[in-house]
Structure formats: C-alpha cells, structure tokens
Amino acid sequence: MTGATAAVPSRPVAVSAAGWSVLAAAVIGLALGVALGWTELLVVGLTAALLVLVAALFLVGRSSGGLAVSVLERQVVAGGTATVVVRVTGDGRGRQRARDAELPVGDRVESVRLPAVAAGETREVQLRVPAGRRGVVQLGPVTLVRRDPFGFARRESARSGRALLYVHPPTAALTVATSGLLRDLEGIATTDLTDSDIAFHALRPYVAGDDRRHIHWRSTAKTGAFLVRQFEQTRRSHLIVLQSLAAADYASDDEFELAVSAVGSIGARAIADGTTLSVFAGAPRTRGEAGRLRSRGRRELLDDLSGIHELPAATPVAGLARTVAQQAPDASLVFVVCGSTVPARRLRAAAANFAPGVEVVAVVTRPESPPTLVRIEALRIMRIGYLDDLVRGLARAVGA
Template structure:
C-alpha cells in the first residue's frame, strides 16, 4: 500500500487542524481535522479490499522466429458473486532476467461472476526469451489518497528464435549410409562414445559393471557409428569474442542466425547434428530425431546470451571446450561460429583437425565476405546471417 502526495498532505493538514482546534478551543477546526482523518481511514479501507480475480494467460504461439507475430491472450475473471471491480491493469513484459516494461491492458469494469478476454502483441523484434506477467492491478480510492498494486496470475514465456536463412546443403561427412539415408538412432556399433544411465530396453550386454558399481546405478556404453555423417556446431558465446556490426548490433546475433540456418538444413538433410556453446551448454535434441530434435536446439539459441567480460576474449574457456571436443569426438565435421577472427584462437581450433577431418569456421563482423583459408581451415566470412548463407552456398561441394 502506498500513500500518495495528496494523502500525506491531507494527513498533515488534518493533524494540524486537530491540534489547533483542541489547543485553542476551536471545535470547527477540530471537526475539519477529524473529517480529514476519517476520509483517509475510509480510503485505506477502500483499497484494502482485494478483488477476487482469476487470471489465465497463454501465448499463441509461444515459439516464433525473430520478427514473427505472437499474441498474449489474457482471460480475467471476477470470482466475486456480489461486488464488481473497477481496476487499472498493466502487464509486465520483457526479456527474461532483464528489465521489463509495463504494457497497459485495456480492462473494462468487471461485473460479478463475469470474465473478459483481452490480448496484446508480444515484442519479438529481438532474439531471446520474453517473459510476460504477472498481471499488475492498481487500485486507488476515489479521492486519490492511497493506492495499492497487487499481482495476479503466473508468468508465461515466449521463445524468440533467430532468423533462419535457407542454405543449399550441409557437409555429409566421410560417407553416407548404404541405403542412402542417415540412421536416426546410431546405436550398436563398435565405437565407444560415452556412458549413460540404463533405460528399459537397453541390451544388458552393454552394461559397464565397474562404473555401475562405483556410482550405484546401472550405466551402459553408448556407441556410435563414426562412418555416419555427424555435424557439431560450436557457437562462441564469449562476450569478448564479439563486436558490433555496422548497424550497432552484436555479431553474436549473426552467429546465432548462422547456427539456426545450419541446424535446419542438417535436419532437413537427415544429418545428425549437435549444438554446443563455448560456455559449456550443449544439446543434441535429447535423443529425438527430425523436427523433435530441432526444437530444443533452436530453443537453446533463443536462450543463449553472451557470457564473461566484454573486455577480454577469455581464452581459457575456449581452450577448455576445445579439449573436451578432442577427448570426446562428437562427429566428423566441426563448424565454429565466432566474431572477428583471432590468429591464436584459429590455431587452437586448427589443433582439432586430428579428431575432426572437416573443420569450418564462420567469422562475423568487419571482415571480408566470402571464403578463405586460415591455418588450414575453411573460413566463411560474413557481416550478417544472410551474408553467411550466401557465402556458405558458394562452397562448390562438401
């Protein structure tokens, strides 16, 4: 509850009138002071009443590409059977974890037991996760002495994914499957990849008993067929690795658009693809395939934010992820997407050529657009996502 300036003024004047009236024997002044205090008390009682509102919200759709339309629909009902509610409503909308603005919600007087539906457009001009809610209801007394803001309902999130630019083809690895398609679940071959928890249906012959005894749970060996095409997209999310383009936007946005374009093209070509961030977050679709595998990776791109200090490139983070990629070979084609190139870091990426026969580096910013070679790597230079797609299609064959 918040007392307005008018309310504080009334309290001060009422107190002065009461004091003067009783001190000097002026009953009229004392009556005016008492009336002022009574008006303030009535205002407090008026705003203390809490409307019984039920708020339901839904975003349609809750996952969009940057710039696409998304609407938030609110259903606000007055659960009281006796009293109507005259309120001013605002919804809090903005990026997750950032500063959120308030959006006015056109709300008419709510009759007892009735509900009203309102909607407004969610801002999708920038990539990220937009959070809306809870609904803020402001209630003031008729004299404007006291006001209170209450929150109703939960929050809802809208994933604004990067733009996708169509590209013609993706690397197909060292060889394709014999039947011309890529197996969607490449288990059962003789190449060890990792250990994971046992799930119902796993072959008990693949249980790793020594590890199971140590951790207390059944662990099975995860094997993959390294002859199948497998792409790993490494997105550089270090703040120091990115700069600003001509429009003043971070080159990280262009890198996210390039990553989304590659992921979509790979899924359409039935090529297994995984997404990893230099900060350590990674996803391969959670074991799903096709469009089901694509969704979690695009969500990760929507959630990705720059990490670290913009004043330094944080070389240790890159060294750590490179070491992890070397120890756990995830595929045969590695695609690194970063900001303006750095010779030392290019050499560090080139050290992975023994584990990844094909390495492609996409660099963004004030660079020369097109294809080039640095430290034995194929480098695709671009100013933005659309420029990257055009340069990518300039590769004659994968």
C-alpha cells in the first residue's frame, strides 16, 4: 500500500575525494607556477583546472518534468516482491532525454534509468523490489543524478514525493471460527439478571421506580399484586487480542515475528467472522491507554502490525493485561501473545486481571519447538513453534 508525502528539497553537489584532489592541484599548481615561474606547475594547474571546468559543465542544467513513485500492490507479505512504479511526465518545453535517477528503498538505493519523454507524455518504469522482512518501508524521493565522466562530483535533485510500502506479517488461515472459541456468543443469555433485555427469566414483585411497561398485567390481575418481568442479560461477544512489545518477553527476533503473525492470524479470522474485535500492542502510549491497533478491516490491522517493534522499555505482559482489562471490561475471550521467556506464573498473573468467567488463552511462541496445550483453571497456555501449530492448537482449544 502507498502513501505519498511532499517532495523534499534537493541536496547540494557532492564532491568526491578525487574531485577535491584535482581542485587542490589546480589551485596549488596555478598559484605556485605563477609565484615561482615554474612552467611544469602551470601546466599541471591549467590541466587540473580544465578538468574541473569540464566536470562542472556536466552538472549544469535545470531538471524539468514531473516524477512520481507508487506501489502497485496494496498489500505485500514478508518474503514476497513488490512492484514499484516510477512515473515520468514531460512538461511543455519539448522532449526530455533519458536520465539516471536513484530510488531509496528503505536502507538501500536502487538505480533507475528514466526513459525519454515528449512534451506532455507520461511513461512508467517498473521495479521489482524484494520485501524480505515485515515492516514499513519508505520509498523515495526519486532523485535525479547528474555525474561527470571523471567521477569528480555528482549533483542530486529530489523530484518526487515519498511513498510507504507496508510489508505484512505472514498469516495462517484458521479453520476454527472465532464464534466457536467464544464462551458467550451474541444473544446467548448469561446468569446476570437485568430489568430490560430480550431473554425472559421470571416475574418479581413491583418496586418503586420500575418501568411500568414491564408490568405483566395478566399475572397482576390473577394475584392482585403488581408483578414485573425480569430478564437474563444477553452479552455481545468481544474478542481481545493483546501482544507484549517488551523485549524481555522474547528470547529472539524470530519469537517476536512469530507472535506478530499469530496476532494477525487471529485478528484476520475474527474480522472475517464479524466478531467484535479489539487488538492491543505494547506499552501504553499515554498514561492509562494501551496501544490499540485498528481492527475494522483486515488490511488496516495488518498495516498496523507491519509497524510494531520490540521496545526495551515497553510494559511487560502482566502490566499490559491490567491496562487492557480496564479499557475492555466486556471481554468474552482474551488472547495474550508473548515469547518463551514469560513463565506460567506471569501468564496467570496477566489472566487474573480479567473478570471471572472470561476465557484467557496465552499463545507462547518459540520457533521450531513442539506444540503443547495445557489448561490451568480458566487459563489455557498454547505453545507454538510454527504458525501452522496455531491452526491445530485452536482446533484443540475449542474442546479443551
């Protein structure tokens, strides 16, 4: 996916070490040749000055036309390839010759040969860019480069805006619907009683302040005393997924990446099922507010997951769970995702922050380890070594 930003100003002329040496030879040779009357030094100085002048002529000139950068794919999964498009548009000043340009792609720079275009013509150059790891990669600005043939200097002119490439984490297609994992499904009555809902429970005597619309007149006529309807409260299912960003909760970068993929897989399935979903990641951004990710659509969620990273000072998993429990007291099922350095006692402490009756599933990642699923009271601890283990583990968790 792309997101263009404003163009940046041009960088000044960059002179190489060889360019500075030739310039110094010109100045020193001419100065000493004139002062000392040495013909040899004058020849050296004049030759160097002529080279500097010729090199400077290659850098002179105004860059015209328009450049833009974009990405064809709206989503790219880590390990895949993105197609970056550089669009060249000619202005109304005649035909523009082919030019050399550079396109920054994250930490590296790709060389681009821009085609010649006529006045008003638009042509495109496509580049295949490998998307190795999950992340948000900045593309651009496209920079026109003028060089001299001697390698003395180069002039750069940034002529486009920037774009963002979101490299999504790999996800697994879960075979278990989130509704099968939820204890309180939409419309299912709980044992909590209320005076206004849809699941009828019983009749009780009228007390001052009761809504008269709930008076059961037929029973009132039979008994001679006012009776009102009482209902069982129904609860809307709310799935919570929270991931720790604390570096201390992971033994390696691979554990963290597997955890991100697990969060994306669970969240994507919940969105597809239409389940009410909240996803939290990392330390509170402000006091008392955990980092809530967008979860209205699959692409939005994966975009946000592309940009999260381990943080040395992030709140550990138990503290994050406490903050999330305060923000989402209506949770039905909670997934706590972390690495292998978090012991079971800390997972139990994290689960204890949620209300009684809320199912908590801890997904602990440890690459290449055998999968396990254990239950400790209301807490289920699922350890996975591969993303496919999550698929099988959730299928078992339904009956655990």
